Amino acid sequence: MLRDRHDRPVDGGDWFIQHGTDVETRWNADVPHLTPTDHFFVRNHTEPPHVDPETWRLVVSGDGVVGETSYSLDDLKSFTSHTYERALECTGNGRSLFGSQQGTERPGTQWQMGAIGVARWTGVPLRTVLRHAGLTGDAVQVMPVGLDARYVDDGIDHGHVRRPLPIGKALDDTLVAWEMNGEPLPLDHGFPVRLVVPGWVGIASIKWLGELQVTTSVVDSPWNTRWYRMHGEGWSGDAAVLDRMPPKSIVDVTGDPEVGRMAVLRGRAWSGEATIRMVEVSTDGGRTWEEASLTGSNEPSSWVEWEHPWTPVASGEQVLVTRATDSLGRTQPEVAADNDDGYFFGAAVRHRVTVRA
Numbered sequence: 376m377l378r379d380r381h382d383r384p385v386d387g388g389d390w391f392i393q394h395g396t397d398v399e400t401r402w403n404a405d406v407p408h409l410t411p412t413d414h415f416f417v418r419n420h421t422e423p424p425h426v427d428p429e430t431w432r433l434v435v436s437g438d439g440v441v442g443e444t445s446y447s448l449d450d451l452k453s454f455t456s457h458t459y460e461r462a463l464e465c466t467g468n469g470r471s472l473f474g475s476q477q478g479t480e481r482p483g484t485q486w487q488m489g490a491i492g493v494a495r496w497t498g499v500p501l502r503t504v505l506r507h508a509g510l511t512g513d514a515v516q517v518m519p520v521g522l523d524a525r526y527v528d529d530g531i532d533h534g535h536v537r538r539p540l541p542i543g544k545a546l547d548d549t550l551v552a553w554e555m556n557g558e559p560l561p562l563d564h565g566f567p568v569r570l571v572v573p574g575w576v577g578i579a580s581i582k583w584l585g586e587l588q589v590t591t592s593v594v595d596s597p598w599n600t601r602w603y604r605m606h607g608e609g610w611s612g613d614a615a616v617l618d619r620m621p622p623k624s625i626v627d628v629t630g631d632p633e634v635g636r637m638a639v640l641r642g643r644a645w646s647g648e649a650t651i652r653m654v655e656v657s658t659d660g661g662r663t664w665e666e667a668s669l670t671g672s673n674e675p676s677s678w679v680e681w682e683h684p685w686t687p688v689a690s691g692e693q694v695l696v697t698r699a700t701d702s703l704g705r706t707q708p709e710v711a712a713d714n715d716d717g718y719f720f721g722a723a724v725r726h727r728v729t730v731r732a
């Protein structure tokens with residue numbers, strides 16, 4: 376089989392849907408709770424760097440810390456490590472549904488719903504590193520900078536991939552991670568070290584981390600002003616800034632829209648910085664709803680499996696819809712808020728299935 380430079384099957388294979396150099400995880404009922412690392416979606420803005428872990432250093436600088444400090448991989452590993460299960464989801468996950476479900480096609484990678492994965496990440500809390508580096512009381516943000524190639528588009532050099540992180544989130548649950556599912560990070564996922572910013576837009580979790588610039592004033596980057604921000608009619612100010620991901624849910628039949636007279640529907644639901652309180656299922660296109668049972672673990676900023684018995688009364692095409700409500704009280708709306716770049720498709724997904732006679 377033909378394989379690309381990252382050794383992934385060029386046609387996407389059984390596990391991937393290929394979008395240029397980005398790949399998404401293909402949904403099917405066999406996707407395990409923890410996404411296997413070699414099946415985890417990939418979103419790279421430029422070329423991954425080949426970093427020598429022996430000479431690699433993480434440089435912490437800026438007027439928000441006392442002097443400049445650099446850390447080797449061993450230095451980071453000498454702090455008490457921490458492991459948690461968290462989802463990583465691209466801001467544009469579900470973008471193709473703006474077109475297929477709402478009739479407003481939006482440019483960019485045409486993700487279905489597979490630009491998300493859940494892994495167990497191991498690293499050191501970012502707050503530990505910042506405090507060790509002499510964080511000052513008036514620091515307001517951290518700018519993590521990636522070592523991948525500079526992003527040049529249409530002759531404009533936007534510099535290295537970077538996006539400011541407010542100090543509150545940096546000191547909360549953000550991790551400086553070197554392991555994914557118990558193994559060193561693979562090249563595509565940020566070797567040797569990346570940030571994991573739970574529940575936030577995927578771009579916050581900067582890969583191939585080289586620098587942390589800590590500042591006492593707000594410094595922007597194109598990744599929070601030009602991209603990963605709502606643009607278009609009705610969007611301005613704070614409402615346009617994207618951080619916490621909205622709740623979402625799906626039925627695990629996306630890859631196989633033909634179903635038998637199945638007894639149980641299964642799927643999963645997730646939400647940024649929240650757990651899932653309830654998943655509702657409609658088997659009549661959204662007219663009536665029933666509550667599904669949540670099964671398995673339900674951690675914040677991760678996903679939970681759900682199931683619901685269904686005995687179709689008729690064969691032929693049916694529309695299944697699910698909607699999640701999270702622990703912050705947010706429920707998936709019928710229609711996702713439109714925006715020029717197709718971010719945050721959080722509407723209840725309509726799954727067309729054909730029930731075999």
Ligand code: MTE
Nearest residue numbers: 416417418419420465521536564577581582
């Ligand atoms: N960090 C760097 N340095 N360069 C990138 O291109 N892509 C971001 C983020 N971190 C990116 C990055 C985006 S848009 C997403 S969705 C996630 O990484 C994807 O992480 P993954 O490829 O490990 O799934």
